[in-house]
Amino acid sequence: MSDPMNSTPLPRQVADAYVDALVELDPIAGTYLGVPESHSRLPDFSPAGQEVLAELSRTTLRRLAEAEERPGADSEAERRCARLLRERLTAELAVHDAQEGLRAVSNLHSPVHAVRGIFTVMPSETLADWTTVAQRLRAVPDALDGYRESLEAGLAKGLHAGPRQVSTVLGQLDEWVGDGEDGDGRGWFSAFAAEGPDALHEVLASAADEATGAVRELRDWLREVYEPGVAGSPDTVGRERYARWARYWNGADLDLDEAYAYGWSEFHRLLGEMRTEAEKILPGAATPWEALRHLDTEGEAVEGVEEVREWLQGL
Template identity: 70%
Template sequence: MSQTKNPLPREVADAYVDELVALDPVTGTYLGVKESSSRLPDLSPAGQEALAQLARDTLAKLDEAERRPGAESDIERRCARLLRERLTAELAVHDAEEGLRAVGNLATPAHTVREVFTVTPTETDEDWAAIAERLRAVPTALAGYRESLALGLERKLYAAPRPTATFVGQLTEWAETDGSGRGWFEDFAAEGPEALRTELDEAARAATAAVVELRDWMRDVYAPTLEGAPNTVGRERYARWSRYFNGTDLDLDEAYAYGWAEYHRLLAEMRQEAEKILPGAETPWVALAHLDQHGKHIEGVEEVRDWLQGLMDQAIDALDGTHFELAERVRKVESRIAPPGGAAAPYYSPPSEDFSRPGRTWLPTMGETRFPVYDLVSTWYHEGVPGHHLQLAQWVHVAENLSRYQATVGIVSANAEGWALYAERLMDELGFLTDAEQRLGYLDAQMMRAVRVIVDIGMHLELEIPADSPFHPGERWTPELAEEFFNAHSSRPADYVESELTRYLTIPGQAIGYKLGERAWLLGREKARKRHGDAFDLKSWHMAALSQGSLGLDDLVDELARL
């Protein structure tokens, strides 16, 4: 877009998106920018610095824009606050050189390189020609990533050993998916047209060779250097990452205490619900283990994909017109099976800006073919409808009334994850979880988010376990104690819990945003309800709340209370 001579904050934000897409074609692909489909970003230290300089330049332009007449309007003010907060948080992470040790089981540059292919258009031969070019760019992109990690080693900026070991295993799986010698990129390219077969196969083999080269270097050079390095980050680094993911400077000790308060509240509710399923069960998780064997379940991978699609379609039909007002293009969401070799948690990818690619939920099967229903219902209310899909697709739908930045690039994790957890609770409040199996599954999912607050803050800050805890009271948290605690308070299998704990070590401060974000959404709703009294209309509030774009937790409660 062309920028006016004296831009307002929204124009500065949208100009930033244009310049960001030029530097980061992965962002462009998620936005649906066709020209991005053949390229990958520069993941080297120079590429990271180019992004940081763009942020600095944009902040300088924002300083000027906020002095323009009209910048005081609510819509300009919200955009300016979001842009300033996000870019400042991103620069704090960059200036601490966190990008030189970005290793883990998800959300690393290498994961980004692979996952962008799953949302790249594949409808035409022209699309596949762009994919072939993007495949040829994989070796350079991964070499840039390796250059960043090597500089981190030189500066003694070490990643955590445990996530590094997991990452090496993931790279091995990407390099050979089924024992046939073919890698993930070759399997992906096999879906392309015969007219481009030779070109696609050669490019995919080169991409796989780059994965093998990165894996070997990570295993033989990088990982041994980390011996003795801590798996946790400490209070200073944790506070920086917490600001990045939550959009606020949290009182981490208060948040830790809140996690424990939620733990005790939820445990009491779970015991009541478990009694309906397995009277006399020693713990709620004994009842959930009973459901694993004897509860309702779906057999088959394609069957569970179809069932999840039906669950979302039913939710849309039930909620539209009663608790939400949904545009036709927001009503479309697709259920997908996640590619192998990733983390265990389900996830969501938002629609492109023109909705030519719809929002999609992704289920990692982890090799399973039998799926208990109790573990899926509230999770898909979270990932799909009324959770991530309704919020993020609505932001894209109303982007013209906001800015591209507020609707897409400027997403604050705790806002989005807080809404999705609020959505699970909303479906319980609205009576969609009357079945005892589904309701215990919902409470188990809520408990997992409370446990996340406890262990993520506890182990990274090495806090003391409270005296009234039923688990190791008075001891200091370690990753090993965190995994033991999680296993004792979750229905998830051990490999899922292991993946979750590795995730927390990979991206500290992100996992706490679910519960703390939900708290912000509930508080904002309660304040709006008190302000309106009997005139409060939940449907109107929901649509206004979902149409204001991204906000950090610093601003979210205040803005929700105004609605």
């Protein structure tokens, strides 16, 4: 069988081949795209794994340039596809080339969050589904080892996250492994696995313990090595990094000064409206939040399912 990445296709065929290759390297993306073969695996988050993904993007961009020269590539659908593919790949490569993957510590979007989150969206209806869940749980240690390898490389190069990001993530990981203030010592993965079928109880419990142990090891390393290594560093990312990520998330090169000016003008406009409404609710209220606290204790309440439905429909 010929390899579609080694032919000279049109842009949409280049995009299709890229997606096929991507899900092989990034099983999390594969699960989101509904590819069953992806559900048991996790990505390689190590520097080497990141470079393999980047090389796929570079190869795809070269093939895209060739495809745009072919007859038929100037149709509206082909041009739109090419424009979107190029924009996404160049944005991703800009992030990779700046070695952002070596300091990916965030309380919202990081490899460890992606690893945990994917379990909530993968199939979990049948015995076969839960068997696959167990396989993916056992893949967690290798995935987090690769992530730690990247953070170690970043720390050695002086490319790291800020102290506040690290301390926030540490708090999250405490909760995930069951060591938080209200934790029971079992952790999120064990609670998730407990929802599986009785026939796989021992298998799932063992796999969940492996995953929890891997998160705990990562947490301990972050606390004992990474956090002291970034102590005293600024939490800010700087204009250049901010612009790079703004491009990545928005798909456009924003005028940051204009965007911030607009954001602050909207903030002050909305704050003015909030103060006006707060004065109607609690005359003399110092802030809108004082009026909100007043509503929590003195405001009207609607009790009962049917009553809430009628109130919402009337509203």
